[in-house]
Amino acid sequence: xxxxxxxxxxxxxxxxxxxxxxxxxxxxxxxxxxxxxxxxxxxxxxxxxxxxxxxxxxxxxxxxxxxxxxxxxxxxxxxxxxxxxxxxxxxxxxxxxxxxxxxxxxxxxxxxxxxxxxxxxxxxxxxxxxxxxxxxxxxxxxxxxxxxxxxxxxxxxxxxxxxxxxxxxxxxxxxxxxxxxxxxxxxxxxxxxxxxxxxxxxxxxxxxxxxxxxxxxxxxxxxxxxxxxxxxxxxxxxxxxxxxxxxxxxxxxxxxxxxxxxxxxxxxxxxxxxxxxxxxxxxxxxxxxxxxxxxxxxxxxxxxxxxxxxxxxxxxxxxxxxxxxxxxxxxxxxxxxxxxxxxxxxxxxxxxxxxxxxxxxxxxxxxxxxxxxxxxxxxxxxxxxxxxxxxxxxxxxxxxxxxxxxxxxxxxxxxxxxxxxxxxxxxxxxxxxxxxxxxxxxxxxxxxxxxxxxxxxxxxxxxxxxxxxxxxxxxxxxxxxxxxxxxxxxxxxxxxxxxxxxxxxxxxxxxxxxxxxxxxxxxxxxxxxxxxxxxxxxxxxxx
Amino acid sequence: xxxxxxxxxxxxxxxxxxxxxxxxxxxxxxxxxxxxxxxxxxxxxxxxxxxxxxxxxxxxxxxxxxxxxxxxxxxxxxxxxxxxxxxxxxxxxxxxxxxxxxxxxxxxxxxxxxxxxxxxxxxxxxxxxxxxxxxxxxxxxxxxxxxxxxxxxxxxxxxxxxxxxxxxxxxxxxxxxxxxxxxxxxxxxxxxxxxxxxxxxxxxxxxxxxxxxxxxx
Numbered sequence: 001x002x003x004x005x006x007x008x009x010x011x012x013x014x015x016x017x018x019x020x021x022x023x024x025x026x027x028x029x030x031x032x033x034x035x036x037x038x039x040x041x042x043x044x045x046x047x048x049x050x051x052x053x054x055x056x057x058x059x060x061x062x063x064x065x066x067x068x069x070x071x072x073x074x075x076x077x078x079x080x081x082x083x084x085x086x087x088x089x090x091x092x093x094x095x096x097x098x099x100x101x102x103x104x105x106x107x108x109x110x111x112x113x114x115x116x117x118x119x120x121x122x123x124x125x126x127x128x129x130x131x132x133x134x135x136x137x138x139x140x141x142x143x144x145x146x147x148x149x150x151x152x153x154x155x156x157x158x159x160x161x162x163x164x165x166x167x168x169x170x171x172x173x174x175x176x177x178x179x180x181x182x183x184x185x186x187x188x189x190x191x192x193x194x195x196x197x198x199x200x201x202x203x204x205x206x207x208x209x210x211x212x213x214x215x216x217x218x219x220x221x222x223x224x225x226x227x228x229x230x231x232x233x234x235x236x237x238x239x240x241x242x243x244x245x246x247x248x249x250x251x252x253x254x255x256x257x258x259x260x261x262x263x264x265x266x267x268x269x270x271x272x273x274x275x276x277x278x279x280x281x282x283x284x285x286x287x288x289x290x291x292x293x294x295x296x297x298x299x300x301x302x303x304x305x306x307x308x309x310x311x312x313x314x315x316x317x318x319x320x321x322x323x324x325x326x327x328x329x330x331x332x333x334x335x336x337x338x339x340x341x342x343x344x345x346x347x348x349x350x351x352x353x354x355x356x357x358x359x360x361x362x363x364x365x366x367x368x369x370x371x372x373x374x375x376x377x378x379x380x381x382x383x384x385x386x387x388x389x390x391x392x393x394x395x396x397x398x399x400x401x402x403x404x405x406x407x408x409x410x411x412x413x414x415x416x417x418x419x420x421x422x423x424x425x426x427x428x429x430x431x432x433x434x435x436x437x438x439x440x441x442x443x444x445x446x447x448x449x450x451x452x453x454x455x456x457x458x459x460x461x462x463x464x465x466x467x468x469x470x471x472x473x474x475x476x477x478x479x480x481x482x483x484x485x486x487x488x489x490x491x492x493x494x495x496x497x498x499x500x501x502x503x504x505x506x507x508x509x510x511x512x513x514x515x516x517x518x519x520x521x522x523x524x525x526x527x528x529x530x531x532x533x534x535x536x537x538x539x540x541x542x543x
Numbered sequence: 544x545x546x547x548x549x550x551x552x553x554x555x556x557x558x559x560x561x562x563x564x565x566x567x568x569x570x571x572x573x574x575x576x577x578x579x580x581x582x583x584x585x586x587x588x589x590x591x592x593x594x595x596x597x598x599x600x601x602x603x604x605x606x607x608x609x610x611x612x613x614x615x616x617x618x619x620x621x622x623x624x625x626x627x628x629x630x631x632x633x634x635x636x637x638x639x640x641x642x643x644x645x646x647x648x649x650x651x652x653x654x655x656x657x658x659x660x661x662x663x664x665x666x667x668x669x670x671x672x673x674x675x676x677x678x679x680x681x682x683x684x685x686x687x688x689x690x691x692x693x694x695x696x697x698x699x700x701x702x703x704x705x706x707x708x709x710x711x712x713x714x715x716x717x718x719x720x721x722x723x724x725x726x727x728x729x730x731x732x733x734x735x736x737x738x739x740x741x742x743x744x745x746x747x748x749x750x751x752x753x754x755x756x757x758x759x760x
Contacts, residue, residue: 011565012554012563012564012565013562013563013564013565013576013577014564014565014567014576015555015564015565015566015567015573015574015575015576015582016567016573016574016575016576016579017567017572017573018572018573018574018581027588027591027592027595029588029591029592029595029596029736030591030595032595032596032599032729033595033596033598033599033602035599036598036599036600036602036603036725036729037598037599037602039602039603039606039722040602040603040605040606040722043606043610043718043722044605044606068622069620069622133618134618134620134621135620
């Protein structure tokens with residue numbers, strides 16, 4: 001090598017020849033783009049594979065929803081991201097496009113619920129405070145349906161009941177919502193056992209349908225005859241034991257709630273199935289009454305004034321409410337040119353227990369047959385005054401065996417019940433009758449007769465006076481001499497029977513002789529007892 | 544420009560000890576007479592290496608720009624931001640000089656490097672003969688600007704290290720940061736692997752062409 005370098009100082013040294021390697025060899029550098037391509041494609045493939053389903057949710061407004069920022073969460077775990085917020089074609093609401101994460105396929109069923117979580121102040125408390133700082137997010141609740149869906153309608157309010165909660169849902173029908181709302185609590189023996197999950201007006205507008213969700217351990221206490229009532233406010237009852245105030249909890253007084261309870265004497269044991277329907281009573285006392293499932297309608301025609309009779313007035317059978325007034329009308333009957341005042345009543349035959357104890361429900365026709373028989377036995381309706389103070393009337397039904405016979409007309413609907421005049425009416429007519437009779441008395445004739453009688457009486461009195469005087473002048477002296485005689489007689493008698501009287505002395509000596517005789521007899525008897533032989537042999541000589 | 548190059552005279556320089564030696568005629572491969580290091584007229588497999596690194600950089604350029612580079616989580620807010628979304632938010636918040644800077648440093652410059660280097664490789668490969676000096680200027684530009692492309696990575700590294708207030712604000716680098724760093728490094732290596740002398744090889748004499756061709760596949 002050194003001699004090569006020093007070959008010639010002016011010459012450029014000659015490079016050393018090497019064996020040629022003509023075999024073409026790919027450079028190792030190609031591994032770099034290969035690795036990059038692999039890494040890039042891995043990222044791409046993963047991004048594609050991780051891409052979850054895209055859904056759209058309709059909301060009334062997009063308050064707090066920001067594309068690319070607002071998350072969709074299920075149980076506080078992110079499951080998606082809002083990618084776009086647009087209007088619906090009619091611009092009436094907004095459509096939120098959400099990219100769900102991979103594995104979110106279970107959410108793609110029709111009853112999955114979505115709602116926007118914002119800070120809320122409600123009767124049930126404050127919720128969503130965390131969103132004050134972090135901003136709104138869309139919460140999801142997994143549905144259980146099987147039908148797939150990619151388009152959803154967001155709820156305006158958070159659902160009270162989520163699918164994960166264990167319990168049973170029931171349906172309550174109420175006449176009025178009161179102060180209830182979604183989320184209002186339900187109490188069983190003052191323990192909160194559930195909440196109102198939905199509130200809707202019936203399609204006909206006559207009532208309210210409530211969804212009630214009873215949480216798991218407590219739903220076993222809901223049986224077919226469990227009663228529900230509004231626990232809102234304070235229930236004040238005046239009874240024989242004085243005032244009684246019933247409330248549930250303080251929050252129900254302010255915010256309303258539902259109470260439930262098994263009625264006294266309930267024997268039902270089976271748990272009511274999911275979706276069972278119940279009536280929501282306005283208060284406790286109404287709730288514990290037996291429900292009236294069978295209703296019979298009757299019409300009553302009263303001759304007297306109906307002032308004081310109102311809708312809802314009770315129909316009373318010897319003090320037991322068995323129905324109520326449902327209608328009061330005025331009818332003009334052209335044929336007879338008379339006004340009729342029909343009163344329509346509902347009777348709840350189930351309140352008459354025995355009729356149902358014998359055997360199940362019976363056809364309506366039979367009710368009329370029974371009623372016909374009752375009318376024959378003197379069943380009548382009567383208007384009675386419930387309170388003299390208010391003049392309120394109620395209808396009493398009772399048997400009047402002496403009432404005039406009326407033919408029952410079961411073929412009419414509603415069937416008319418015969419009526420009998422009311423108490424007050426009867427009293428009034430009696431008073432009138434007496435007054436009328438009084439009016440008919442011949443008072444002036446009675447007066448003259450009385451006058452004559454009185455003058456006769458005065459002459460009679462004169463006679464009596466004379467008689468008395470006669471007694472004074474004639475009878476009295478004679479009586480005095482008679483008394484004197486009697487007195488002497490008594491004196492003589494006294495002398496005769498006095499202690500030193502003759503008769504008395506004689507009598508005393510006689511009695512003494514009799515005593516001696518008796519002693520002798522006794523001695524004789526004793527002797528005979530000891531010596532009975534002496535009776536035959538004579539007295540034994542003493543030795 | 545017509546220049547007689549050393550190569551055309553059969554001379555080559557050792558890359559290790561800088562000894563100029565004469566290649567023995569008829570041999571394609573030889574080594575330095577002083578240090579024994581293999582002698583090359585041009586960087587060996589320059590075009591191949593540049594092309595490979597460019598392809599790798601281009602592939603990684605996509606995730607670098609599409610994936611989030613920064614993950615910001617504060618008490619009120621949590622977001623992933625890509626380079627472009629950062630530029631947009633900077634622009635919309637009014638600090639457009641900063642937006643322009645980030646845009647040039649992070650999006651435009653890497654892209655420019657990729658395009659310029661690809662163009663150079665293509666021009667060499669297709670034996671363009673014109674505008675050789677302009678192409679050389681472009682190459683110098685690419686080499687110069689290469690080190691500035693790490694600005695983004697520097698910012699991300701700084702933020703990640705500084706903003707770690709648990710519960711209040713946390714910034715973590717996203718997957719794009721890695722890809723972006725790889726793009727920058729790969730383009731720098733690609734620029735280094737490219738032998739700018741190749742630009743003129745096609746314009747000058749045919750003798751070098753043959754010799755240089757021997758080093759090329």
